Amino acid sequence: MKRCSSLLLAASSLWLTVVSVPARAESRPHYGGTLRIAMKEAPQTLDPAAAGVPASVSRLVFETLVALDDRGCPQPLLATSWQSDPGSQRWRLFIRAGVSFHDSTPLDSATVAASLRNSNPQWKVSAASDMVMIETESAAPDLPAELALARNSIVRRSDGKLSGTGPFAIAQWDAGKHAVLAANEQYWASRPFLDSVQVDFGKNDHEQMLSLDLGKADVIEVAPESIHRARAENRIVMTSESEELMALVFAHDPGSEDETHARNALALSIDTAAVNNVVLQGGGEPSGALLPNWISGYAFVFSGAGSMNRARQERAQSKHVPAWTLGFDASDAVARVIAERVLLNARDVGITLQLTNTGNSDLRLVRIPLASSDPHLALAELAKALQLPQPHFENETTADLYSAEKVLLQTHRVIPLLQLRRAVALRSNVHDGSMPPDGIWSLSNVWLSGEKP
Amino acid sequence: MTPDNDLITGRCPLATAVYNARNPEMLCSSSRVCWAWCLLLLFTQFARASDWRRPEAQLAEKIAAVTGPGVVALEVANRSSIGTSEADQIRRGLIASLASSGVQISEADPVAATVRVTLSESLQNYVWVAEILPKKSDASVAMVSTPRPDSAVNPQPALPLTLHATQLVSQPDPILDAAILEGNPRRMVVLGENAVNVYEFTDGHWIAGRSLAINHDRPLPRDVRGRVVLRKDHLFDAYLPGLICRSTNASPLELNCSRSDDPWPLQTEDFGVSDFFAPTRNFFTGALVPGIGQQKSAPAFYSAAALPRGKSALWIFAGVDGQVHLLDGMNDKIEANIRWGSDLAGVHAACRQDWQVLAISAESGTNDSVQAFEFADREPAAVSALLQLNGNITALWTARAGDSATAVIRDSETGNYEAVQLTLTCGQ
Numbered sequence: 026m027k028r029c030s031s032l033l034l035a036a037s038s039l040w041l042t043v044v045s046v047p048a049r050a051e052s053r054p055h056y057g058g059t060l061r062i063a064m065k066e067a068p069q070t071l072d073p074a075a076a077g078v079p080a081s082v083s084r085l086v087f088e089t090l091v092a093l094d095d096r097g098c099p100q101p102l103l104a105t106s107w108q109s110d111p112g113s114q115r116w117r118l119f120i121r122a123g124v125s126f127h128d129s130t131p132l133d134s135a136t137v138a139a140s141l142r143n144s145n146p147q148w149k150v151s152a153a154s155d156m157v158m159i160e161t162e163s164a165a166p167d168l169p170a171e172l173a174l175a176r177n178s179i180v181r182r183s184d185g186k187l188s189g190t191g192p193f194a195i196a197q198w199d200a201g202k203h204a205v206l207a208a209n210e211q212y213w214a215s216r217p218f219l220d221s222v223q224v225d226f227g228k229n230d231h232e233q234m235l236s237l238d239l240g241k242a243d244v245i246e247v248a249p250e251s252i253h254r255a256r257a258e259n260r261i262v263m264t265s266e267s268e269e270l271m272a273l274v275f276a277h278d279p280g281s282e283d284e285t286h287a288r289n290a291l292a293l294s295i296d297t298a299a300v301n302n303v304v305l306q307g308g309g310e311p312s313g314a315l316l317p318n319w320i321s322g323y324a325f326v327f328s329g330a331g332s333m334n335r336a337r338q339e340r341a342q343s344k345h346v347p348a349w350t351l352g353f354d355a356s357d358a359v360a361r362v363i364a365e366r367v368l369l370n371a372r373d374v375g376i377t378l379q380l381t382n383t384g385n386s387d388l389r390l391v392r393i394p395l396a397s398s399d400p401h402l403a404l405a406e407l408a409k410a411l412q413l414p415q416p417h418f419e420n421e422t423t424a425d426l427y428s429a430e431k432v433l434l435q436t437h438r439v440i441p442l443l444q445l446r447r448a449v450a451l452r453s454n455v456h457d458g459s460m461p462p463d464g465i466w467s468l469s470n471v472w473l474s475g476e477k478p
Numbered sequence: 479m480t481p482d483n484d485l486i487t488g489r490c491p492l493a494t495a496v497y498n499a500r501n502p503e504m505l506c507s508s509s510r511v512c513w514a515w516c517l518l519l520l521f522t523q524f525a526r527a528s529d530w531r532r533p534e535a536q537l538a539e540k541i542a543a544v545t546g547p548g549v550v551a552l553e554v555a556n557r558s559s560i561g562t563s564e565a566d567q568i569r570r571g572l573i574a575s576l577a578s579s580g581v582q583i584s585e586a587d588p589v590a591a592t593v594r595v596t597l598s599e600s601l602q603n604y605v606w607v608a609e610i611l612p613k614k615s616d617a618s619v620a621m622v623s624t625p626r627p628d629s630a631v632n633p634q635p636a637l638p639l640t641l642h643a644t645q646l647v648s649q650p651d652p653i654l655d656a657a658i659l660e661g662n663p664r665r666m667v668v669l670g671e672n673a674v675n676v677y678e679f680t681d682g683h684w685i686a687g688r689s690l691a692i693n694h695d696r697p698l699p700r701d702v703r704g705r706v707v708l709r710k711d712h713l714f715d716a717y718l719p720g721l722i723c724r725s726t727n728a729s730p731l732e733l734n735c736s737r738s739d740d741p742w743p744l745q746t747e748d749f750g751v752s753d754f755f756a757p758t759r760n761f762f763t764g765a766l767v768p769g770i771g772q773q774k775s776a777p778a779f780y781s782a783a784a785l786p787r788g789k790s791a792l793w794i795f796a797g798v799d800g801q802v803h804l805l806d807g808m809n810d811k812i813e814a815n816i817r818w819g820s821d822l823a824g825v826h827a828a829c830r831q832d833w834q835v836l837a838i839s840a841e842s843g844t845n846d847s848v849q850a851f852e853f854a855d856r857e858p859a860a861v862s863a864l865l866q867l868n869g870n871i872t873a874l875w876t877a878r879a880g881d882s883a884t885a886v887i888r889d890s891e892t893g894n895y896e897a898v899q900l901t902l903t904c905g906q
Contacts, residue, residue: 052800052819052820053760053761053780053819053820053821054700054701054760055798056760056761095601096601096602097601097602098602210758212697213697214697215697215698215699215700216697216699216700216758217700218701318598318600319600319601320601321600321605322598322599322600322603322605322623323598323605323619323621325557325596325598325607326607326609326619398601400600400601400602422623423600423603423605423623424621424622424623427621470700474800
């Protein structure tokens with residue numbers, strides 16, 4: 026395993042040299058220091074099973090049984106190996122020995138099973154000596170990849186407290202505002218270089234940039250529309266591949282053939298290239314696909330290019346076009362601008378949209394982060410988030426993935442608009458940060474220069 | 479617009495779920511089996527990547543199934559990492575395969591269909607997509623996918639010494655240090671994180687022999703370091719953070735490891751100075767044993783080199799604070815103008831009276847370069863040209879006799895760790 030994994034690690038590190046900020050090649054990593062992060066999200070809990078918890082933070086504290094490598098392939102983490110029956114319905118995972126939670130409780134199969142039952146009530150999970158057994162209702166060939174999702178992190182819940190096995194433990198927690206994570210001295214995969222990580226939540230883009238400029242933060246998020254400017258200002262910026270889908274989602278299936286034509290007309294009327302160039306300053310990529318091309322390889326087949334002529338032709342085939350309400354996240358200034366442009370484009374082909382902030386709208390402008398770099402799982406999770414029918418896969422081929430994605434698009438419930446990238450800006454004293462394709466930045470190997478050990 | 483199933487798949491073959499199938503960790507229970515397996519895997523991956531005949535034939539077959547025999551227009555676009563010349567080869571191969579299925583290519587009308595082939599790729603696969611646009615029926619899509627492959631010395635003249643690098647061993651696993659045991663046969667011990675591997679020099683090559691396991695009862699720190707020190711009363715000691723492994727002197731060679739915070743020798747044993755290595759970190763604490771003259775401590779440091787000065791020595795420390803410290807037994811002088819890296823080693827070129835210090839250049843870009851200096855009047859003077867390396871140095875230790883140093887370089891292209899012997903010769 027060591028040699029095989031080293032080959033994988035070698036490949037991984039080659040990739041890192043391309044996208045990560047290069048550390049001073051001539052210097053060894055320094056131990057010590059506090060990394061200060063400012064971010065927009067304001068989670069009320071760090072429990073990875075809850076919605077809205079930033080994975081970049083929760084993964085510092087909680088670990089999964091399996092991790093995906095830079096090619097989206099499952100690799101051992103808290104599980105050392107796994108097996109399934111030929112139908113991929115019953116799985117056995119062997120638990121790593123010598124791992125402890127931050128509260129010093131040893132990791133065992135019973136705690137792992139309890140954690141997985143909590144996040145997946147539909148699974149039958151049982152524990153036996155050094156392994157857990159998972160039984161799913163139907164074939165689950167992607168179960169190892171699913172176990173790598175942050176929501177399947179192994180959490181010990183005791184007296185309302187959460188404990189993980191990750192490189193950092195929760196030292197302070199002020200819901201939605203602030204967290205301090207302290208290095209886990211006993212971490213099974215080696216103590217991190219940093220002594221602690223301090224996270225300030227709920228900071229808008231302007232506040233984050235100010236924190237970076239004033240030296241109050243070492244790492245901040247950069248919105249897609251600000252990537253271009255941040256680079257022009259010579260900031261150190263790391264970007265991911267496209268990892269967030271921006272789309273319009275209808276609340277219901279089309280009620281008639283007329284409405285299907287109207288929805289097609291709306292999709293064709295939107296000038297996504299202009300939205301990307303003007304509103305997002307090139308921080309995204311127009312797309313007619315649900316999955317980005319780097320993960321599927323065929324996204325260009327689903328053209329996202331608007332065409333007024335074709336939009337008008339579709340519109341002409343619809344005798345009655347309903348007036349739709351378009352909802353968007355009122356706290357997202359960019360979403361408002363994009364919604365307004367969609368409204369104007371739609372008006373040009375005779376479709377009436379009305380913007381609304383209420384929860385009850387006919388269609389919504391949404392942003393859905395990519396859940397996994399495993400393409401089949403990513404599509405299934407996207408469908409879940411968009412409240413579309415679950416895709417049905419016949420096999421593991423790319424062609425089958427394409428067919429499943431096409432079926433989802435043919436529901437006419439979703440109009441993909443753009444694939445957005447994720448980015449962070451760093452101070453120059455932050456070394457060896459990496460931004461994997463899925464956009465969940467990794468801090469376990471980060472170190473700070475100019476810090477005393 | 480429904481494509482046929484592609485016949486070639488490339489999704490994480492090692493982790494595919496099959497009853498009682500083992501994941502990579504289980505497959506690689508034996509290092510030889512693992513090596514063979516990995517080589518086979520690499521070979522097959524490269525073989526597939528460079529031999530496009532199979533996907534060409536498959537895609538041609540799928541296109542022909544839609545268009546039937548006849549004349550079509552073909553457009554091929556490359557939006558993958560495949561090179562232009564290779565993409566041209568694929569285009570020609572595709573045309574040949576289509577021809578053998580009865581589909582002829584023409585750029586002039588009338589054609590039965592236009593076929594737009596895009597050479598694309600995903601995280602795991604090359605994905606070739608054919609969008610088939612017949613004149614008289616609906617468009618359709620066909621696709622195939624095939625797995626993507628996983629991904630010196632240059633001395634300059636005009637200085638008195640020339641720095642040479644001789645490769646000893648290269649491997650994917652981290653190397654912490656390596657040392658050559660002169661004798662008959664010549665042997666080499668290579669220290670890794672979990673084992674000492676013994677090589678024998680046979681027919682001009684280092685041949686891998688025994689592997690002596692090192693068991694840890696606690697995790698090693700990140701940026702783990704280790705050193706092999708050759709001994710007179712037994713073959714060698716291997717120092718790792720919080721652990722010392724002592725070899726036997728007789729055959730069969732064995733290794734006895736135990737927890738220990740004993741100080742590690744600095745430079746060579748002859749200098750008689752040791753320092754405690756922080757067991758959970760990547761640096762020396764600076765607590766000198768027995769000391770340098772009147773100085774019993776140095777600032778915490780990553781590496782040290784000693785330059786003899788009569789009966790004493792000038793010690794140079796690459797401090798954790800990023801500064802170069804000079805200790806002469808009385809004073810600790812910080813050389814703020816010296817911009818060296820974290821690793822230093824003292825060596826002695828046979829043709830020179832003074833010892834030299836090998837230091838990593840701070841001027842290097844992605845890859846490190848190393849250079850020899852002498853200290854006249856406590857100012858470093860380069861005595862060799864920069865030796866550009868093919869990666870970053872992860873370890874640099876003075877060899878037993880002080881006439882060379884062992885460096886470990888992580889190759890920036892392959893990711894492999896290479897142990898090299900650095901020696902200085904006079905003239906060009």
